[in-house]
Structure formats: C-alpha cells, structure tokens
C-alpha cells in the first residue's frame with residue numbers, strides 16, 4: 518500500500534515555536550509563514566507595541582512576549598513562561614540581532630561587546646534553556662540566522678562579522694552534539710534583504726548598495742518572506758534529514774563575482 522500523503526500544514530499544526538525579533542523585518546516574515554502553517558508562534562522582542570501590532574496582524578496563533586534578551590539572567594524565566602502557556606517548545610529561531618557600521622579603529626570595546634552580547638551570548642543562553650526543554654522529548658529544531666558577513670569580508674562591520682561567524686561555528690558544534698539526541702540545528706545566511714536594518718546600512722551609502730547588488734547574480738535584494746520560506750522548510754518534516762547546514766538565501770550573492 519502506498520504511504521498516506523502528508524499534509525505538511527497538518528504536521529505543523531500545534532507545534533510551538535519561539536522566534537526572537539519576531540516583531541519586525543525577517544523575524545516577522547518568519548512568524549507570518551509559521552502562523553499560516555498552523556504553528557503556535559511566540560514572538561519575542563524589546564518593543565512591546567511593535568510586538569502587539571505584529572500579533573494583531575498575524576492573529577490568534579501569534580503570541581507576543583516582550584523581553585530584552587541581553588538580560589541573560591531573565592532567560593530561564595522567559596522559557597518557563599512559554600512552557601507554562603504552551604506546554605513545550607518544538608522550534609527555536611534565533612533571529613534577533615543588531616548591527617553597527619563603523620571604521621575598524623573607531624569601534625570601542627564597549628561597542629564590540631554590545632554586539633557580541635546580543636548576537637552571540639543571548640543566542641547561547643536562550644538556546645541552552647530551550648534545548649533543556651526539548652531533550653526529554655528527543656526532538657526539536659533550532660534555526661540560527663547568520664549573514665553574508667561570515668561568508669566573505671565586508672568592511673566597517675567588525676563586531677557584527679565576529680558575531681555572525683560565531684553563529685555559524687556554534688551551529689555546527691550544536692548540530693554534532695544535539696542531532697544524536699533528535700535536535701536538528703541549522704543556520705540560514707541571508708543575503709541582502711530589504712528591512713530596516715539593511716536600509717540603515719545601505720540607503721545612505723549608494724556605493725555600498727551598488728557593490729552588494731553588483732555581486733548578486735539575481736540582481737535585486739531579497740524580501741523577508743524569502744527567509745520565511747526557508748525557515749519554514751528547515752522546520753518542516755521535509756527537512757528531517759538536514760542538520761548542521763548553513764543555507765545561503767541570497768540570490769547567489771555569496772558565490773557572486
């Protein structure tokens with residue numbers, strides 16, 4: 518007898534996901550895809566109003582929780598709150614991140630630390646706490662977000678580059694240790710995607726924008742929804758034999774001439 522056809526949406530329904538930075542840009546687009554697949558989607562960010570607006574737009578499967586993830590000591594309680602409300606966590610998307618464009622020699626120790634704190638330390642602490650709750654079920658899915666800054670050298674983003682290279686290394690280290698326990702860990706490396714963050718870096722610097730697009734074979738910037746589609750795929754049953762990969766979603770930017 519042929520196997521019963523799988524309805525992917527049916528398999529995703531009632532899964533529970535946390536998306537950090539889910540109130541705007543790429544995180545919001547991932548939340549939108551998850552919600553429409555029937556996933557109970559918790560979005561986390563600092564700006565309560567932004568989260569509320571997003572949740573109102575996405576509907577009853579979207580659940581906002583405001584938290585500053587740099588407060589590492591508060592992360593266990595945050596994870597506990599999600600467990601109390603939703604009983605378990607199936608998917609974690611570590612999307613929240615900050616960038617800073619500044620000449621290498623002008624970057625202070627405090628600035629370097631601030632970027633690493635948000636982009637690396639908070640990702641580690643949140644992942645550790647969420648994974649503790651996944652282990653008893655023997656399954657889970659973690660998706661990290663890196664950047665083209667860890668595929669090749671981009672000037673004036675030293676701290677951001679260090680942080681995103683750490684994310685790719687951590688993805689591999691987590692995947693080898695956790696995949697035998699049923700937890701898949703992957704990473705998406707977005708190319709140049711139209712959001713507030715990229716607008717800040719590119720719109721005041723036409724030369725940089727031209728350089729980014731000039732080495733993108735597809736010739737235009739991606740949309741946040743393009744990353745949403747890739748994240749939904751990595752979280753789905755269709756990706757059940759994929760772990761430890763860094764998937765560029767970049768219009769070919771990372772291999773562009």
Ligand code: NDP
Nearest residue numbers: 538542543562563564585586612613614664710712714715
């Ligand atoms: P946005 O600035 O739109 O989104 C960043 C999100 O992170 C915001 O929702 C913000 O929410 C949240 N955030 C930042 N700091 C904290 C914190 N301390 N605690 C909780 N939430 C926080 O940028 P993008 O959507 O463009 O970026 C999303 C991810 O994609 C980032 O990791 C970025 O590095 C990566 N990326 C983006 C690219 C692009 O071209 N746009 C390219 C490559 C990678 P709030 O302000 O409410 O706290």
